[in-house]
Amino acid sequence: MKIEIIGSGIVGLSCAAFFAEKKCDVTIISSSNGPDENCCSWWAGGMLAPWCEMESAEPLIGELGLESMKFWENFTSSYQKKGTLVVATSRDLPDLKRFGRRTENWQEVKQDQIAVLEPDLADRFSSGLYYPEEAHFDPRQILPELVNYLESMGVKFQSNTSFSAEELDAPPKADHRIDCRGLAAKDHLDELRGVKGEMLLIKSNEVKLSRPVRLLHPRIPLYIVPRDNGLFMVGATMIENENRSGATVRSILELLSAAYALHPAFGEAEIIEIGVDARPAFPDNLPRIIHKGHTTYLNGMYRHGYLAAPAMAKRLVEQVLRLNSTDEHPNEPALSTGNIE
Ligand SMILES: Cc1cc2nc3c(=O)[nH]c(=O)nc-3n(C[C@H](O)[C@H](O)[C@H](O)COP(=O)(O)OP(=O)(O)OC[C@H]3O[C@@H](n4cnc5c(N)ncnc54)[C@H](O)[C@@H]3O)c2cc1C
The missing domain is CATH 3.50.50.60 (FAD/NAD(P)-binding domain)
Structure with a gap:
């Protein structure tokens, strides 16, 4: 055929x-x-995070995610099953509790366990949620x-x-x-719309992360995905807007300040790339x-x-x-x- x-x-x-x-x-x-x-x-970003996504997505996304992850695991050696770490500053700890209530398959981690998972974040966060089954590439x-x-x-x-x-x-x-x-x-x-996403690629030799880290943040829930050679993908905004022509100063400021809040050494990182696109979505955000x-x-x-x-x-x-x-x-x-x- x-x-x-x-x-x-x-x-x-x-x-x-x-x-x-x-x-x-x-x-x-x-x-x-x-x-x-x-x-x-x-x-x-390349996050394969069905449990974290359940915070705002329908259960169908979790089912499709688990099935797709099996496909990716068999397909590529770049598949890294190192889990996801979700943290919040002490001011936003209620958000961490709420995130936990809305999601599954996590372990609560305290400062000493965060230090084992991500030594560079050792003294920065008193508690977090660890999703061991998640992956990225x-x-x-x-x-x-x-x-x-x-x-x-x-x-x-x-x-x-x-x-x-x-x-x-x-x-x-x-x-x-x-x-x-x-x-x-x-x-x-007819019903298809675009949801604008802005992202950054930064390079730092001072911070090392092994897995995607999400920082719960009142305005931009930031995530940072480590890539090879000291690169980090920092993402991403979610704006009801189809304009793919450029990132706004406000969005980049917010992404950068959230990265800085995760670790001040990101203040010395080099900005390699600013990217923008619009995610194709139906009204229920399901494929x-x-x-x-x-x-x-x-x-x-x-x-x-x-x-x-x-x-x-x-x-x-x-x-x-x-x-x-x-x-x-x-x-x-x-x-x-x-x-x-
Ligand atoms: C900042 C950001 C971060 C994201 N992070 C994640 C993540 O961590 N994990 C995740 O799962 N998803 C993530 N997504 C979502 C994901 O990127 C999208 O859901 C996905 O890329 C949509 O893929 P697509 O193939 O439908 O569209 P596209 O990737 O846009 O592909 C469309 C293709 O159609 C072609 N095309 C268009 N018009 C024509 C034409 N007339 N003739 C011929 N060819 C045509 C284009 O050239 C292109 O090849 C993210 C998105 C953004 C913006």
């Missing part, structure tokens, strides 16, 4: 992986040069690794090729089209698979692109193969959010 996938962000690549496993003939067509800085996926390592894997499976790439409005409305040249254009698919998915004739959309990954894409892509592939085997192509959108088969 011939499949054309539009978009080479984490969603397009995940769909390609499951179609390739089913021996489909897959071509990925993308306006970006493979997965690059023009994709939202480029700017992600660097999306900029994972995306090329996925491309290499897909190429080895025979998937073809047509990069720097933008699908026009007419091409999107015409029937696919393949048996089925999978639209994974992220926020750009707003032109066909959706939508079938319209010979096109299927997977979108609305919100802040869970890496956490949920493999599990959603697996469901999408099963549904598309079933539709094509019975030749039932709904003309009206059939809508599902992952758990509805």
